[in-house]
Amino acid sequence: MLYLQLLVNGIQTGALYALIAAGFSLIFGMTRIFHAAHGATFTIAGFVFYEFYAVLEWGLIPSVLACAAAAALFGVLLNRWVYVVIQRHEGSFFTVFAASFGAAIVVQNLIAIFFGKGMVTVSTPLSRSIELMPGLYIAPMAFIAVITAIICFALLHYLFTHTNMGVALRALGENPVLVDVFGLNPKSLGKYAFLIGSVLVVPAAILTAATSGLNPAMGHHVMMISIAATIVGGVGSLRGAAMAGLLFGLAENLSLAFFDPQWSEAVTFVILFLFIIFRPGGFYGRAIVS
Amino acid sequence: MLAYLQNIVVLFSINAILALTLNFIMGYAGIFSLAHAVFFGIGAYTAAFVALNYTDSLVLCMLAAMGLSAVISMALALPALRVRGEYFVAASLGLQMIGVTIFSEWKSVTGGLGGMVGIPSPVFLGYTFRSTTDFLILAGVILIGILVITSLLVRGSFGRSLMAIRDSESAAQAYGKSVNTVKTLSVAISAGLAALGGVLYAFYMSFVNVEVFTLDMSILLMAMVIIGGTGTLIGPVVGAAIVMALPAALTYLPFIPPGELGTIQQIIYGSAMVILMMYRPGGVVGARAKGKST
Amino acid sequence: MTAAQNLTDPAKILLQVRGLHKNFGGLQAITDVSLDLPSGVITTLVGPNGAGKTTLFNMITGHLVPSSGTVHWLGESLNGIAPWRIARKGIARTFQDLRLFNHMTVQENIETVMERSSWLWQRRSVAMKKKIEQVLDETELASKRHERAVDLAYAERKFLSLARIMAGDATLWLLDEPASGLDPRSFDRFVALLKSYAQRGVTICIIEHNLDIVIRLSDTVAFLDQGKLLAQGSSEDILKDPHLAAIYFGDR
Secondary structure, three states: OHHHHHHHHHHHHHHHHHHHHHHHHHHHHHHOOOOOOHHHHHHHHHHHHHHHHHHOOOOHHHHHHHHHHHHHHHHHHHHHHHHHHHHHHOOOHHHHHHHHHHHHHHHHHHHHHHHOOOOEOOOOHHHOOEEEEOOEEEOHHHHHHHHHHHHHHHHHHHHHHHOHHHHHHHHHHHOHHHHHHOOOOHHHHHHHHHHHHHHOHHHHHHHHHHOOOEOOOHHHHHHHHHHHHHHHHOOOOHHHHHHHHHHHHHHHHHHHHOOOHHHHHHHHHHHHHHHHHHOOOOOOOOOOOO | OHHHHHHHHHHHHHHHHHHHHHHHHHHHHOOOOOOHHHHHHHHHHHHHHHHHHOOOEHHHHHHHHHHHHHHHHHHHHHHHHOOOHHHHHHHHHHHHHHHHHHHHHOHHHHOHHHOEEOOOOOEEOOEEOOOHHHHHHHHHHHHHHHHHHHHHHHHOHHHHHHHHHHHOHHHHHHOOOOHHHHHHHHHHHHHHHHHHHHHHHHHHHOEEOHHHHOHHHHHHHHHHHHHHOOOOOHHHHHHHHHHHHHHHHHHOOOOOOHHHHHHHHHHHHHHHHHHHHHHOOOOOOOOOOOOOOO | OOHHHHHHOHHHEEEEEEEEEEEEOOEEEEEEEEEEEEOOOEEEEEOOOOOOHHHHHHHHHOOOOOOEEEEEEOOEEOOOOOHHHHHHOOEEEOOOOOOOOOOOEHHHHHHHHHOOOOOOOOOOOHHHHHHHHHHHHHOOOHHHOOOEHHHOOHHHHHHHHHHHHHHOOOOEEEEEOOOOOOOHHHHHHHHHHHHHHHHOOOEEEEEOOOHHHHHHHOOEEEEEEOOEEEEEEOHHHHHHOHHHHHHHHOOO
């Protein structure tokens, strides 16, 4: 029964990780920007939701909208005001990465000033677990997590196959140079990549706020999962990143059956290392060897 | 007062050693590592372990620390460098996290969360380093030694290979540079020399524990290198000084509540990183700005 | 031996490309290209944009793996060998976008190409120092030796690109549009330099668009279109062919 419980937890966590990782992978795959501040987007989204729903008591829908707006704004504005400026004069991987990292640090600490460094949670009736079977506790939230993830991915799939913008984004990911040739503007497409990628963290942020809670330093962990999942999934493959996110969620939880909780994060990285050594292309990507 | 100043200089030297060695790979080779604190830690724990269990000879502890650190860094570099740069960042992040877990959990060797205490004073040619002044001199010597070694390497053929790879990796390959060998060697040197900072730390404090070897420390070191400037040798030293001076400077500002000091400090150097990267990527010292590699 | 004689002497053919194919996903970039590059001969690759000329270079230098076909250098197959190893066999190339080591000085650009070993320290021998001076003289860059590559004038950058190849003692030069945009005086110097190295036995292959340059430089011209080698011959033969001209200038 323990395994079943861990499996269920793993699927819940995995679904959320899949969404977050897909967001990062989308941004990185399409703009080649190592958006280390993606974790900060998640933290902002979570705390905005907390503020509007639990503190200001605005109601669910407005809070969700506020949260989505905050995430989208952060991603798009960071790109416009920082990344684009850097890319204009120089734009090496290092410079962008360092700026992104710096932004993440600033956000984390600003949030700590406003909300304190401790854990905050949003309590909803849906977070309370029900004992489905003896020894198996599932909160309705778990189902919501999985269903939300499925809906989001379905929407993404539709976006990428049936809309002009979506197809253009995919082209951008494949070959940024070609995009120029077809008269599309890589820079403005990048804006959409940041918009969509950032909004993808919203369901995960809200669900995390309602289940395990938020604290300002959680951006680190989110960023690590995003990066690891993008690589294990294969650079440029959203599907891969999502699957890798799911894999990490499962691994993190199932490993609790065998190891102490302190090692669960290490398990994620052992998986990452194994992939880098034996299959650098990840699930779906092509290994780009320098 | 004198003891207080000496203490600061010793700690500054350790930070400068770490920043210098990180800059060797970040500034000259263009390799971004989030695991530098782990090599600091490996150096410290190795020195502590050898000193507590085998010998208090300074030289032997240093050799053990450098050797282990270099070997582990190559285990990181060899698989990760043959693929793209982003993979190395991710792998280094992984190493950092696994490293902290090992430092905290491997009680028999590292003392677990409690750390290792009572590390004996190191001995070199019969002289025992005990007082703060002793360590001041030792730290100074090691720091200068590392400056000299790094300078020689950077100004010689190895440095040119590193910079060529950073300026245009494809051209470097096309002109016969074995890019992987050069990058892996640079990672090994960086980690090996960083371990010396750990050795200093372990002996000076007589105590090591995992708190200083976390991701936060790796980030702090990265900030030092970026703020000071990556293209020069003194840049990271300046960066170390600035980042260390920050908390002290902040205590003079009356309106900052003491509990928030660490947070404000992080906001300042985070913002500094963003603004510098936008307008002065060369950092405070600023020469030899980094270029786009093809 | 003159270039003309080398063209027909099988003993002097140093680079042999046979039946090279390359496709990228569905796109057939190179189809069944066979080419001989003899010692001491300057061959020019011409053809419309997208014909596959740079792709061909990339396959010789190891930056791209052919889908099928072989490349032999001095009788040895280059298939599957890493670019840096191929470079150490004496094959050197320039890039259309130059890819100089921008933040290094002229002298450092040249020195680093000569420092073959990956090890930490190489003593600079007397022979190396002489070679550096020789290369700086031949490219007339001696007075600029301590300037950063990014600060040089356009023509000087082109010559530095050539200097890197000269310093490396390469015996096969693959030059991608090396002379584009050069003023007449620089161009004359450039031609003289290339011809002097060809006379010393270096094999040279150039991608070029400017037909005047092609006429001045080439011993033989190869015409590529849509990944296929359509013709090879002297520059008069190729450039006067109305069929090829139609392809080149776009009226099919």
